[in-house]
Amino acid sequence: MNIENTSSQMRKGILEFCILSVIKQGEVYPSDIIAKMKSANLNIFEGTLYPLLTRLKNAELLTYRWVESNSGPPRKYFSLTDKGNDFYTELATTWNELSGAVEKITQQKI
Amino acid sequence: MKQVININYHGRVIPIEIAAHDLLKGYITSLQLHFENEEGKEEIINDIEGRIAELFHEQLTKGATCITEADVNAIIKSMGTPDDFETEPLINSTQKSEEKHNNFSGESKRLFRDENNKVFGGVCSGLANYFNMDVIVVRVIFLLMFFSFGFGLIPYLILWIAVPSSATKSIGSVRKKLYRDTDEKMIAGVCSGLAHYFGIKVWIVRTLFLLPVLSMIFEWNHVFFNVSPSSFIIYIIFWLVMPEAKTTSEKLEMKGKKIDLDSIKQSIHEEMSDLKERAKSLGKDAAAVAGEKTKMIAADSGSALQKLISGIIKIVAFIIKAFVYTILTIIGLAMFLMLFVIGVTSFSLFPLKDFLVSGIWQNGFAWGTLIFFIVVPIIGILTWAIRRIGKIKRNRNVLRTTFASLWILGWVSLTGLIVTLGKDFKSVNNSFEENVKMDTGNVNKLLVNFYKIRYHKNEKTINFADLINAYEDTLYIDNVGLKIKQSTNDSFQVSVKKMVNGSTRFAADTSASIMHYNILQKDSFLFIDKSLGINKNEKFRNQNVVVTIYVPIGKQIQLPYSKEIVVKKNSEMKLQFWDETKVEYRDYIMRVDGLYTLDGKASYDWE
Numbered sequence: 001m002n003i004e005n006t007s008s009q010m011r012k013g014i015l016e017f018c019i020l021s022v023i024k025q026g027e028v029y030p031s032d033i034i035a036k037m038k039s040a041n042l043n044i045f046e047g048t049l050y051p052l053l054t055r056l057k058n059a060e061l062l063t064y065r066w067v068e069s070n071s072g073p074p075r076k077y078f079s080l081t082d083k084g085n086d087f088y089t090e091l092a093t094t095w096n097e098l099s100g101a102v103e104k105i106t107q108q109k110i
Numbered sequence: 111m112k113q114v115i116n117i118n119y120h121g122r123v124i125p126i127e128i129a130a131h132d133l134l135k136g137y138i139t140s141l142q143l144h145f146e147n148e149e150g151k152e153e154i155i156n157d158i159e160g161r162i163a164e165l166f167h168e169q170l171t172k173g174a175t176c177i178t179e180a181d182v183n184a185i186i187k188s189m190g191t192p193d194d195f196e197t198e199p200l201i202n203s204t205q206k207s208e209e210k211h212n213n214f215s216g217e218s219k220r221l222f223r224d225e226n227n228k229v230f231g232g233v234c235s236g237l238a239n240y241f242n243m244d245v246i247v248v249r250v251i252f253l254l255m256f257f258s259f260g261f262g263l264i265p266y267l268i269l270w271i272a273v274p275s276s277a278t279k280s281i282g283s284v285r286k287k288l289y290r291d292t293d294e295k296m297i298a299g300v301c302s303g304l305a306h307y308f309g310i311k312v313w314i315v316r317t318l319f320l321l322p323v324l325s326m327i328f329e330w331n332h333v334f335f336n337v338s339p340s341s342f343i344i345y346i347i348f349w350l351v352m353p354e355a356k357t358t359s360e361k362l363e364m365k366g367k368k369i370d371l372d373s374i375k376q377s378i379h380e381e382m383s384d385l386k387e388r389a390k391s392l393g394k395d396a397a398a399v400a401g402e403k404t405k406m407i408a409a410d411s412g413s414a415l416q417k418l419i420s421g422i423i424k425i426v427a428f429i430i431k432a433f434v435y436t437i438l439t440i441i442g443l444a445m446f447l448m449l450f451v452i453g454v455t456s457f458s459l460f461p462l463k464d465f466l467v468s469g470i471w472q473n474g475f476a477w478g479t480l481i482f483f484i485v486v487p488i489i490g491i492l493t494w495a496i497r498r499i500g501k502i503k504r505n506r507n508v509l510r511t512t513f514a515s516l517w518i519l520g521w522v523s524l525t526g527l528i529v530t531l532g533k534d535f536k537s538v539n540n541s542f543e544e545n546v547k548m549d550t551g552n553v554n555k556l557l558v559n560f561y562k563i564r565y566h567k568n569e570k571t572i573n574f575a576d577l578i579n580a581y582e583d584t585l586y587i588d589n590v591g592l593k594i595k596q597s598t599n600d601s602f603q604v605s606v607k608k609m610v611n612g613s614t615r616f617a618a619d620t621s622a623s624i625m626h627y628n629i630l631q632k633d634s635f636l637f638i639d640k641s642l643g644i645n646k647n648e649k650f651r652n653q654n655v656v657v658t659i660y661v662p663i664g665k666q667i668q669l670p671y672s673k674e675i676v677v678k679k680n681s682e683m684k685l686q687f688w689d690e691t692k693v694e695y696r697d698y699i700m701r702v703d704g705l706y707t708l709d710g711k712a713s714y715d716w717e
Binding site: 030031045046047048050051053054055057058072073075076 | 120121122141145148149150153154157158160161163164167188189190191192194195
């Protein structure tokens with residue numbers, strides 16, 4: 001068992017959930033997502049964010065619109081679709097159950 | 111001094127150092143390679159490039175005069191290189207989405223033996239995965255079947271053998287692959303490819319191949335050979351089946367990754383400790399699961415029962431399917447074996463062709479029949495089976511066409527052989543009974559005996575169902591019939607009637623005149639040839655001989671008797687299928703109304 005692998009597995013599980021919850025708070029530009037996650041001490045590469053966004057969009061969980069910017073070409077702003085909302089709600093329930101359970105168990109052990 | 115160029119990057123004019131630009135291009139190419147199989151690859155790259163352009167712009171508005179290598183490196187660091195993505199969790203979800211994609215596109219799930227949750231071979235957990243069921247249900251069904259009929263064992267073993275392990279998914283890429291090595295070839299590189307695969311010296315493989323071939327060439331001078339040219343056939347099959355290592359990566363695959371001792375040790379160690387753990391935990395698990403299951407079933411018996419029943423139906427269907435496939439495989443194998451036996455038989459009988467065929471045409475047809483009609487399908491089926499097992503699809507149509515046309519050639523040869531041979535059998539000779547000179551003045555009992563020179567059971571003799579014996583340049587066929595009739599006077603008489611086919615009546619008559627059949631009477635003994643000898647000049651033209659012995663009333667005759675003799679209505683007995691070691695002699699007496707044994711039973715009817 002190596003620790004890196006285990007922690008990256010853990011992160012993998014929650015990354016989509018985190019991204020969706022950032023987007024749920026309002027229309028965002030990808031670098032905003034990075035910034036928000038960074039502020040919560042969750043570092044991800046932009047290079048991994050873009051593919052993930054594309055995948056979520058292709059799964060019809062996200063949609064985007066082009067917003068004119070005052071410096072240069074328009075930017076993509078992402079928001080949740082209805083389907084994405086449902087998906088998020090389900091993930092949130094699961095997360096709450098899980099985090100509750102994990103907390104209980106880890107506290108028991110200590 | 112560094113050169114700076116202006117580029118139009120995603121709608122912005124960017125001044126950039128040439129070296130920095132090259133770096134950027136390299137980075138984008140690496141991304142493109144990384145996302146090669148990703149759905150929406152274009153869009154991802156586009157987004158990333160857009161973002162980079164934005165960052166460039168930021169840099170420039172901060173007062174930079176141009177984008178330097180350091181800037182590009184900083185950006186790459188924040189975006190991440192494909193290597194970074196590897197360690198990043200998201201790359202795993204690529205696989206996940208691919209799997210999902212597979213399911214959506216209707217491609218069927220593949221059945222794997224589950225190495226992670228196995229007890230024996232992982233068959234049950236693999237099936238459980240496949241049918242989306244609880245593995246306990248599958249295990250119970252298999253156990254029930256095993257204890258009630260011993261029935262579960264066979265499908266389990268078949269599945270264990272037939273279903274690939276889930277480990278092959280990950281291990282597969284490290285494995286060596288079998289390629290022909292045309293760099294170090296003698297003929298087609300089969301031997302050196304095999305040597306690479308098994309990690310042995312190439313001369314060992316070559317010797318193994320050459321040994322049987324050499325002895326065959328040595329034996330070829332003789333009419334009879336015992337060694338089948340199997341290594342020839344095997345070589346050809348390997349040639350057809352093994353792809354040539356053309357590219358560098360194929361050549362590397364051929365030689366395989368070096369397996370070091372540590373990795374072997376490690377894997378054995380893991381396997382051992384795994385087994386122990388599994389054995390321990392299985393007992394605990396079973397108890398726990400049993401408890402849990404009963405609770406669950408009590409709580410939710412309806413749906414559980416439903417699930418169980420549909421699961422059982424699915425599994426029963428699956429087992430039936432497995433059985434049908436097994437039976438079909440067995441039938442196929444049997445047919446193939448039959449073909450193989452025919453092939454081997456015709457190979458061992460092939461030296462006899464000189465006794466049958468004459469002239470260039472017939473010889474050519476005979477060879478054509480052997481090679482194209484018998485050997486080609488054997489090689490073809492073997493090739494097909496091996497390619498099927500190995501899932502090789504290269505050159506499929508070429509092979510199919512080649513085999514089909516070669517086999518058609520075989521049919522042409524066979525037809526030609528039959529037609530040309532048929533001509534040689536068209537006419538029959540003018541046969542007549544030829545009296546043998548006898549001196550049996552006061553013989554009261556004629557003892558019929560065989561010349562015993564024919565059976566040479568040494569290694570140079572081919573015995574084919576005791577029907578045909580070939581010895582050096584003579585072929586012996588047991589085509590001799592014996593008839594017993596009542597003599598019209600009071601002395602024994604013997605006549606011989608020879609029959610033979612030929613292309614014309616004249617040719618048949620000529621053949622009959624040179625046929626040699628020995629018959630000799632000395633005192634009370636009558637020696638007759640048991641079989642007809644045919645040499646290579648005479649050829650086999652369905653020669654046969656009927657010997658008629660006329661026995662006077664009141665006199666006795668002793669005949670060879672064996673259980674195989676069928677007493678025929680017309681009192682003719684074929685001297686076929688004798689086993690000389692088992693022959694016993696029986697005495698008969700001729701009476702007015704026929705032949706009787708000495709204790710008074712009527713023996714033969716006769717005309």
